[in-house]
Amino acid sequence: MTRYTAPTQDIQYLLHDVLDVANDPTPGYAELEPDFTSAVLEEAGKIAGEVLHPLNAVGDQEGCVLENGVVRPPKGFKEAFDQVREGGWTALDLPEQYGGQNMPYLLGTAVGEMFSGANQAFTMYQGLTHGAASAILVHGTDQQKDTYLPKMFSCDWTGTMNLTEPHCGTDLGLMRSKAVPQDDGSYAISGQKIFISAGEHDMAENIIHLVLAKIPGGPEGIKGVSLFIVPKFLVKEDGSLGERNGVKCSKIEEKMGIHGNSTCVMDYDGAKGWLLGEEHKGMRAMFTMMNEARIGVGMQGLAQAEVAYQNALDYARDRLQGRSVTGVENPDGPADPLIVHPDIRRNLLDQKSFIEGARAFLLWGAQMIDRAERGKDEAAHGMVSLLTPVIKGFLTDEGYDMTVQAQQVYGGHGYIEETGMSQFTRDARIAMIYEGANGVQALDLVGRKLAQDGGKHVMAFFDLVKGFIKEAGTDGAMAEFTEPLKSASKDLQSAGMFFMQNGMKNPNAALAGSYDFMHLFGHVCLGLMWGRMAEASLKALAEGRGDANFHETKLATARFYMTRRLPATKLHLARIESGADPVMALDADRF
Amino acid sequence: MTRYTAPTQDIQYLLHDVLDVANDPTPGYAELEPDFTSAVLEEAGKIAGEVLHPLNAVGDQEGCVLENGVVRPPKGFKEAFDQVREGGWTALDLPEQYGGQNMPYLLGTAVGEMFSGANQAFTMYQGLTHGAASAILVHGTDQQKDTYLPKMFSCDWTGTMNLTEPHCGTDLGLMRSKAVPQDDGSYAISGQKIFISAGEHDMAENIIHLVLAKIPGGPEGIKGVSLFIVPKFLVKEDGSLGERNGVKCSKIEEKMGIHGNSTCVMDYDGAKGWLLGEEHKGMRAMFTMMNEARIGVGMQGLAQAEVAYQNALDYARDRLQGRSVTGVENPDGPADPLIVHPDIRRNLLDQKSFIEGARAFLLWGAQMIDRAERGKDEAAHGMVSLLTPVIKGFLTDEGYDMTVQAQQVYGGHGYIEETGMSQFTRDARIAMIYEGANGVQALDLVGRKLAQDGGKHVMAFFDLVKGFIKEAGTDGAMAEFTEPLKSASKDLQSAGMFFMQNGMKNPNAALAGSYDFMHLFGHVCLGLMWGRMAEASLKALAEGRGDANFHETKLATARFYMTRRLPATKLHLARIESGADPVMALDADRF
Incomplete structure (x- = not known):
């Protein structure tokens, strides 16, 4: 039996002490008073811990069953989905016009982490709907919005995204699905x-599929792809449901994890669909959603790391094994708890320092999305666009590694499904893959985002780091945090410089280092976040404000990150600076 | 459908070009002529690829079933086990006296990698028997040896090791199992x-359990533990099987992987057992086997990485997705194969350079075991004892990571069980845990092995590296390999120095860095191996000997390791030199 306890205190700290949302002029932020966010987070935390998490293992064990064209999700999912709907959790950050609550994306993300940490497979039904609804919101006609959005916002109807085909995932230009215009x-x-998450199930009255397909006679490749709305049941003029459309789930995939979510093969056989957005501009419509979707996946990496950490920590405190090397700490017991052992602490602190840094990074990213979208802030848009592949790639890679480390704390018991630790790793694994495998994120970062708008966003990032270091100071109490950040940031600049000097002549010199660059960048971002948290906690302590224990723990964790994790930037830089040759030397047939 | 192709050419190269076994005076090595080893490896490779690997996915899907006290392994396992027995593969490196073939452990290890790579869950039935038989060989009375060994060598009877109890794994002093002397x-x-691998199954006539238990009235804790032989069926004087003993499997564990191996809860209820070795010296008897068992687990890490790599490589060559950034490479196809992309190559070369380096390290370790046991070479014994936790910990951590990287090459298809890539990671995961979780390996390395015999083994290791660098030279063609090795070795020495200077005052200063030290050490060992391989291949090329393509590929892979992997030593050193404070600062209740 695992537990999930929502990290409410940490999120409150980030919103108010670190991100200082109350003083952010972004529209909608004024209402983010501590009492208000606390109430929302407490309530969401209850749903997460008491309703969603108890179904996490059930979902893993039962999986989804396809019978006579109907997919049955695991026991209890339907009832829990009703509770989530009734609580109004399905459209927290969507416009009021169609029934949403119009809260900032930032708050939606904080709640999303809780739901996702409690039960990733379950939360995906809702997450996919959110994504599809957002696409309709941006690209749909008024009629489409009126028809679909109210029902999708409430999750009475759920949504899906249909991109992948058996022979193409990343390279969607190879797509074969056809959309033939009708009279x-x-x-x-x-x-x-294929790989259509939540593609079929019986938890909603209708399912609204967004499907990429080619209109015959259009441009070749990716430029000829359009996006369509294809409902499972056709919707009549009065909004009631009509006949079944020509789309069905022909198979549920057996997966490594997220068994509670139905991953479907969907067969479209002359199904009726309506163009969403412009002809042949389907990829553009998808890309609008990409930042949010990718940040959402980055969130999943963090979320699984959090729940795995909580359970590893409990085990490390409870399990008695061996004695502390510096003297017995539990004289009344037959042995000391695992947590006395330095290497167990090293393992736990790797997790803790990642998780809290990642959460700060994620929420900062969400704040920038709000600034970009609600505040029409172009600089924030550019910055979050630059950082999106880092949030997605770094948080899911590291998040996965941390679930593996958490599992390791359990020893042999971690390998047994009964303890639930294996599920966290198996569920976390998908986040490195979907919404663009992490290698594709690295390519996006180095091949597109770095040079975007003349490289001004990456320059803005460096200015931001420099500005923070200058303002926080490199002497006094902040020195132990700003000095390592300065050094790490210099590594990132050197890597960027290497790409500029070598990538022009030989693009492979940059691309061979793309994965390392993504991780290097991620560490600098977490270093910056730990710097900001250290500053906030030092300030709170100086002012005698808040929970001193909490702030001292933050400082100790910041120190761990700075000394134990951030030096990874040098390794990534060394790998990057070795250039293309080591990677490109071998012919493909000599691997 | 996955494939497994035994890496025969690479093993032949290691045995003859690198380890130069023909000129090794160790007893039994004279027969290791290239033709002979090639014949053995070819034959073993056939069994691995054609008999064992086709059952790998079957084993994962079917698992083992406990019904009425009988455990049924997956379909086909029994027949395959018969084939392995009939081929004489069960006691390759065990003495002729009891039916073994008396070949060096080195050759047994090379064959073991193949079997394990082809089907880890299957090969464990044989591996556990080998371990138990070895324990009886060393500690048994003549009568015990005569009774059990011939049948165990042939795997007509299989064996198990029973250490763990529900409340104790690493800390066996807490053990509660009792052994009451009978008249x-x-x-x-x-x-x-609990966690008794191959604890019950119907593929053998009898199962010989080696069981740790306490004789009442003996010393407290770990010093009061004795080892017993407990057969499933009692053996009559004439060697035939008598009545069923008081031991049964009460449960099969649901695990993350190795489903084809039955992991049993074993209940002993007044079962008849016989002391193996001396009273209260059970741990010593177990430790005799430890080096071999741990090296065997390190081998599994490498083996799963190898099979995962082979399949990832096939996929990278076959799957068409995107175009090379430097110009179309497959103009006749709709896209280029994945392997044109620099980051896919980076991923594959991480795997390849690990695997080939790890194989060299493993076989070098096996050669030292032969020197220690067959050649009574004390220095070799000390060295392999030092390196055992590195082989176990480093090869299984990295091996696992490489199976994850291999899975990543497949994108979404890697997450679907159908492709088999998930199984490689799930099977590989256990090797980081059993035979002493990797944190325990790191503790063994830093807490015991470093200082063993006055630190002379680690000094011998440094001398060995220094000697190699001196002999190979730091200029000319070897410079690009010896310079990085020199630098990495210096990092290892600095880490050892840090432990010496700080660990006396505060053992936590060393133990907080133990995990990093294990990895740092592993990288230096693989760096040394790549240095030796580079030297061997340069020599072969200079002499116009062998397959020039093969040797040039080795050199390119060595370059990759030196530039892209070995710099990790600096990160580990930085983490080590941050000392105990970042790890020990927090009280347990503030994590």
Whole structure:
């Protein structure tokens, strides 16, 4: 039996002490008073811990069953989904016009971490709907919005995203699905889509599929791809449901994890669909959603690390094994708890310092999305666009590694499914893959984002770090935090410089270092976050404000990150500076 | 459908070009002529690829079933086990006296890698038997040897090791199982043991359990533990099987992987057992086996990385996705194969350079075991004792990471069980845990092995590296390999120095860095191996000997390791030199 306790105190600290949301002029932020956010987070935390998490292991064990075209999610999912709907949790950060609560994306993200940490497979049903609804919101006609959004915001209807086909995932230009125009203005969609999360289930009255397909006669490759709305049941003029559309789930995939979510093969056989956005501009419509979707996946990496850490920590405190090397600490017991052992602490602190740094990074990213979208702040838009592949790639890679470390604390018991530690790693694994595998994130970062708008966003990032260091100071109490950050940031600049000097002549010199660059960048971001948290906690302590224990723990964890994790930037830089040759030397047939 | 192709050419190269076994005076090595080893390896490779690997996915999907006290392994396992027995593969490196073939442990290890890579869960039935038989060989009376060994060598009877109890794994002093002396010289064994691999199954006529238990009235804690032979069926004087003993499997554990191996809860209820070795010296008897068992687990880490790599490589060559950034490479196809992309190559070369370096390290370790045991070479014994936790910990951590990287090459398809890539990671995961979790390996290395015999083994290791660098030279063609090795070795020495200077005052200063030290040490060992391989291949090329393509590929892979992997030593050193404070600062209740 695992537990999930929502990290409410930490999120409150980040919102108010670190991100200082009350003083952020972004529209909608004024209402983010501590009492208000606390109430929302407490309530969400209860749902997460008491409703969603108890179904996490059930979902893993039962999985989804396809019978006569109907997919049955695990026992209890339907009832829990009703509770989430009734609590109004499905459209927290979506506009009021269609039934949302219009709260900032920042708050939606904080709640999202809780739900996702408590039960990732379950939360995906809602997450995919959010993504599909957002796409309709941005690209739909008024009629489409009126028809679909109210029901999708409430999750009475859920949504899906259909991109992948058996022979193409990343390279969607190879797509074969067809959309043939019909006389009534609709399209007949045919083709097979795979890996469709929440593609079929019986927890909603209708499922609204967003499907990429090619209109015959359009441009070749990726430029000829359009996006369509294909409902499972056609919607009549009065909004009631009509006949079943020509789309069905032909198979549920057996996966390594997230068994509670139905991953479907979807067959479209002349299904009726309506163009969403412009003809042949389907990828652009998808890309609008990409930042949010990728940040959402980064969040999953963090969320699984959090729940795994909580349970590893409990075990490390409870399990008696061996004695402390510096003297017995539990004289009344037959042995000391695991947590006395330095290497167990090293393991736990790797996790803790990642998780808290990652949460700060994630929420900072969400704040920038709000500034970009609600505040129309172009600089914030550029920055979050630059950082999105870092949030996605770094947080999911590291998040996964941390679930593995958490599992390791349990020794042999971690390998037994009964303890639930294996599920956390198996569920976390997918986040490194979907929404663009992490290698693709690295390519996006180095191949596109770095040079975007003349490189001004990456320069803005360096200025931001420099500005923080200058303002926080490199002497006094902040020195132990700002000095390592300065050094790490210099490594990142050197790597960028290496790419500029070598990537022009030989793009492979940059791309061979792309994965390391993504991680280097991630460490600098977490270093910056730990710097900001150290500053906030030093200030709180100086002012005698808040929970001193909490702030001292933050400082100790910041020290751990600075001394034990941040030096990784030098390794990544060394790998990057070795350039293309070591990677490109071998012919493909000599691997 | 996955494939497994035994790495015969690479092993032949290591045995003859690198380890130069023909000129090794160790008893039994004279027969290791290239033709002979090639014949053995080819034959073993056939069994691995054609008999064992086709059952790998079957084993994962079917698992083992406990019904009425009988455990049924997956379909086909029994027949394959018969084939392995008939081929004489069960006692390759065990003495002829009891039916073994008396080949060096080195060759047994090379074959072991193949079997384990092809099907780890299957090969464990044989591996556990080998371990138990070895224990009886060293500690048994003549009568015990005559009774059990011939049948165990042939795997007509299999063996198990029973250490763990529900409340104790690493800390076996907490053990509760009891062995009460009986009038006939036997003992009545009672208690529960968990995580017993191959604890029950129907593939052998009998199962010989080696069980740790306490004789009442003996010393407290670990000093009062004795080892017992407890057969499933009692053996009559004439060697035929008598009545069922008081031991049964009460449960099969649901695990993350190695489903084809039955992991049993074993209940001993007054079972008849016989002391193996001396009273209260059970741990010593177990420790005799420890080096071999741990090296065997290190081998599993490498083996799973190898099979995962082979399949990732196939996929990278076959799957068409995207175009090379430097120009189309597959103009006749709709896209280029994945392997044109620099980051896919980086991923594959991480794997390849680890695998080949690890194989060299493993076989070098096995050669030292032969020198220690067959050649009574004390220095070799000390060295392999020092390196054992490195082989176990480093090879299984890295091996696991490499299976994850291999899975990543497949994108979404890697997450679907159908492709088999998930199984490689799930199977590889256990090797980081059993035979002493890797944190315990690090503790063994830093807390015991470093200082053993006045630190002379670690000094011998440094001398060995220094000697190699001196002999190979730091200029000319070897410079690009010896310079990085020199630098990495210096990092290892600095870390050892840090421990010496700080660990006396505060043992936590050393133990907080133990995990990093294990990895630092592992990288230096692989660096040394790549240095030796580079030297061997340069020599072969200069002499126009062998397959020039093969040797040039080795050199390119060596370059990759030196530039892309070995710099990790600096990160580990930085973490080590941050000392105890970052790790020990927090009270347990403030994590």
